[in-house]
Amino acid sequence: MILTDIQVRRQSVPLKKPFKTALRTVTHAESIIVQVRTDCGRTGFGEAPATVVITGDSLASIESAIMHTIRPQLIGQNLLTYEQVFHLLHQAMVGNSSAKAAVDMALYDLIAQRCNLPLYQFLGGHKKQIETDYTVSVNAPDEMGDDAEAYVRQGFTTLKIKVGKDEIERDVERIKEIRRRIGTHIKIRLDANQGWEVKKAIRSIRKMEDMGLDIEIVEQPVKAHDLVGMKTVTDAVDTPVMADESIFTPQQALAIIQMRAADMLNVKLMKTGGIYKAQIINAMAEESGMECMMGSMIESRLAVTAAAHFAGAKRNITRFDFDAPLMLRHDCIVGGVVYAGSQMTLPDVPGLGVQMVRGEEGECDNPS
Template sequence: MFITDIQTMHQKVPLKKPFKTALRTVDQAESIIVKVEVSNGIIGWGEAAPTMMITGESIQSIEATILYTIKPLLLGKSILNTETIFHLLHRSCVGNSSAKAAVDIAIYDILAQYHNLPLYQYLGGEWEDGLHNEVETDYTVSVNSPEEMSEAALQHVTDGFNILKIKVGKDSIEKDIVRIQRVRETVGPDITIRVDANQGWKTKDAIRAIRKMEDMGLNIDLVEQPVLASDIEGMKMVTDSVLTPIMADETVFSPSDAFEVLKTRAADLINIKLMKSGGIYKASIINHMAEECGVECMVGSMIESHLSVTAAVHFAASKRNIVRYDFDAPLMLVDKPTNGGIDYEINKIRIPEEPGLGISSIKEEWRVGRGAKTT
């Protein structure tokens, strides 16, 4: 079963409203879709989302990496020789993690189809208590004024979400505390609140803010990436100084990044994203390393569409050590651009039982250059 072709296409789907973090504002989910074909006729789908502020990739760089660096290495190779395939993929170039992730996802889609299993089962996801084919996602509240954020939080809770991720880190620590306080007062004590600073705080300010929130009884589930991604020492200082669990996100791309965090105990949790890790193969290594060290993981996504988030959900549902899920990005889109894949019932995500990802095709109307609806 040899790889016979790798093709790309450009997809662009508008968001229902702009998504704002400390790093950027986004109004559309733009990505490169990858189609991998093998000699027995199976087709695998993958997706890469450009996030210049995090992975350093653009639409143009992703497509060029896939077509002119990865594709020549993989054409003609047996897809069943997974050690060689993934070695070649990850040694093809430095960085370019989203481009690698798209091809990785498509390969796993083909492998699971070949074995006639949903991807989460192919990855090991049949639990003792039955099939683990449903997960609960949080919903993210973009960073805005405290009033806007509390209104948005209340709407999400009214819609049926029990877990909220609150974006902060754009301006002052004092205003961030007010944001979180207003949200907690609005949604009540029973809603789980997570805080994501997206590297927006300095070490001492982060300690001061988190301790203040603890003293105020805001009951924060975790604080994600409070300091710069490169500042492992600062993150460890925050982790050691507060009671609230600290989660590393942008700090951890690769297994070697995870090793540094785990070795130094710089964080209590790790957020794995396929666009950072380069796909499922390396993400699995990160999760196994964390599990051996007694550190639980979350799996989340960038602003991606149903295709790559479907892969992330399959992966997350297959691992015992992954206990938190951040998969709200497709809910922010004006349309589902795939036929098949995950379905949402408010905060619950149903994982398809068809072989592979469970995606049969990509909707033509969202393809750029093919009459895509880009406005």
């Protein structure tokens, strides 16, 4: 199975409502769509969104990395020796994790197709159905309460609340209002996106604990580089702390595990450079008794399908944050993971199960 071509194109899909975090406001899901072809007529699909404030990758840099650096390294390689192919992918250049992730998921799509297995079965096959949370963007408390109520009416039993954009007292007001609106039976996760300082994070989390707001997880409360600060928060509160932006590489994950700087890890393909490295991080966490959540950026159902296959395959991935495709005004993907409210079902067809990506520049058929 010789790799014969890699092509890219841009995709932009408007969101139903602006997505606001402590780091950015997003109105469109902009990404690079990747197709990798082989000499046996198969096509693998991948996707990489531009998330400059997190990964440092723009549409232009992703496109350039794939076409000018990664593509020349991989064309002509035999995917049946995929250990060597993934080594070449990750050694091709430093960083550029989103570009690597898009090619990585297309390669795994092809490998699983060749084995005539759905990707989640090829990777481990733990489960084919998973349940996603839904994210409430950071806004005024009343608006966030309205949004939370709407998502609960749609059947979501876990909400991920964005905080960290302004004063911590305001964040406590937001969570108090949301909890008042949705009752006690809905799980709440907080994501500060690096927006808090250490002492303020401890004070606010303790205050929410004392108020009985019942927070399941607090994600990335402090700056990504501040592992000592995150450990200080983790040790000082009862609520589990999850690392997100602090983890791109297995080496970074190992440092967090060794320090016990967090209680859990949030793995995202756009940070790890794809499934190949994500498996290493998850395995290290599992052997250390640390569970993982699988998340995503603002991506279409293509990239989320790849992440969901990986998440469904692994026992140690116990929480899922795959709501991004539900935020988009329209769906360009034919095939892939299927949503029914919060429930997601992986396709029982070879590979990712993605058949086509519709777009302004034409349709991408998968002849396999």
